[in-house]
Amino acid sequence: MIVPNRYSTAGSSVAGGMGEVHACTDQHLNRKVVFKVLKSGEEDRRLLDEQKALLQLRSKHVVQLYDVVEVVDGGVSKQALVLEYIDGNTLAFHSYDVGVELLELLWQISCGLTAIHEAGIIHRDIKPNNIIRNAGGVAKILDFGLSRNSGVNAHTVSAIGTPFFMAPELWSRDAVSFDQAVDVYAFAITALVLLKEKGLPQEICKYPPVPLIPGSLVNCLQGFSPEIINLIEGCLSWDSNARPTMQYVEGILRKHLLFNKHRALLVVNETIHELHAGAAVANIIINPTVAISVRYDGMVFVVSSLMGPILINNIPAAVGMELPACCVITIVLGSSRKFVTFDVSNPEVMP
Known part of the structure; x- marks a missing residue:
């Protein structure tokens, strides 16, 4: 792959759904970056336009898009996204106990989603595999391959996403419109699957999911305050309009993390x-x-x-x-x- 003079390739690459991901070095700033080379085609050109919206987004909890450049791959000129390099690992399923560490992690994710939503973007594929925690413990949301601009083209004619994390409204066989509430639902599912082995309510394990029975999360979230349990349950509401905003979720989680620290x-x-x-x-x-x-x-x-x-x-x-x-x-x-x-x-x- 031939990259602009400012960059040099570092040799490693990984194939992904949108194309290939290459480790590179920004020689001007002496920092590692990631090149995501998009596949050719109309769909990816449209996705590229939406990725450009992320250039306006600045949050320590969202992977940063630094630039959009042209590279030569296999003799063909292609568009590539220049992304922040994150030294860390994606979140692992069933790896957290109910407690402050998990609460702090969920707060970080909610901060990232709040920033994404305030930028008018729907991520549409929130799950542990798309969240990485760096060496300093900072969680960052990545992979905007399914993202949409809120209120402009937020609709689909088929179920697209990761099934277990998909909100009920995305399962319709007819054309459906959706909004940022689908990310709120996926956030709550992510919170549950991060818990160490605990039985999850059967309602959310069905494809498609069915309405959750009130109080179903009390056992698996035992140890959290009733307010947090009710908050996560609200995020899983069958009615997308009844789900709280991510800004509201962030505020509640922050309030509990700062318990007894205000003056x-x-x-x-x-x-x-x-x-x-x-x-x-x-x-x-x-x-x-x-x-x-x-x-x-x-x-x-x-x-x-x-x-x-x-x-x-x-x-x-x-x-x-x-x-x-x-x-x-x-x-x-x-x-x-x-x-x-x-x-x-x-x-x-x-x-």
Whole structure:
């Protein structure tokens, strides 16, 4: 294979569904890259246009597309994708226990899918084989060979994909339209098959799958919180419109990974109240009839008690109300008002 002068081949290659994958070196930047040489044909020219959309996508959890170039392969000029080289292995089935490690991995996958969906792309083939974890533990989604642009050409006239991971709506014998919810379904199936040997509900093991009985995941996901179990069950909803977005999934998983790691400050005049795992309650008492208490439950900050007319960002406060990460608490005292600022730190999940 003859590549542009900037690159040199490293010798190894692997055949794939879309063509061949070659290890190369970017001599300008002195880094390893991967060349994916596409097969000739109209279908692959169309896929190439969709791959170009990935040039706009930047996420540490999605394989990066660096360039689209021409190479000469077997005397024929062909298009090739220049992709990020990832030193790692694809995810292995039945290799994780329920716990923080799996939760952190699922969060990384959800981050990658959120970025993909925000770029207007449907991956359509999410599964462990298409997710690689590098030497630093960072998970990256790859292989966009079946991807589609959301809302433009997202339809099919036959079942295409990996059967066990295909959402129910993809199994119709008639022409069907689909959206990013198919990736949400595949994400949940991926979560289940990563678990060490546990019996999966028979409903999702059928071809095509049938509606899941509520509560079917409690046994195989035992050890996760009820909120996470319900979240994954929701991702497997028969009704694609009932599945949560990947952005919502990412937010819930992140919240659990950061359990007891948040800190917040309430400033009343010159008095500072700090809230965290070691000091979970702050009481703001103005007088015997006007007061508010804020409690940290490990994941969010909520109003735990309330007396008198109090607003949060100009919305009447109520017991159980979650405080935004940055807000102003307004305490009404007759014709005057007292303002309390509330700010939450922004801890990050790593990697």
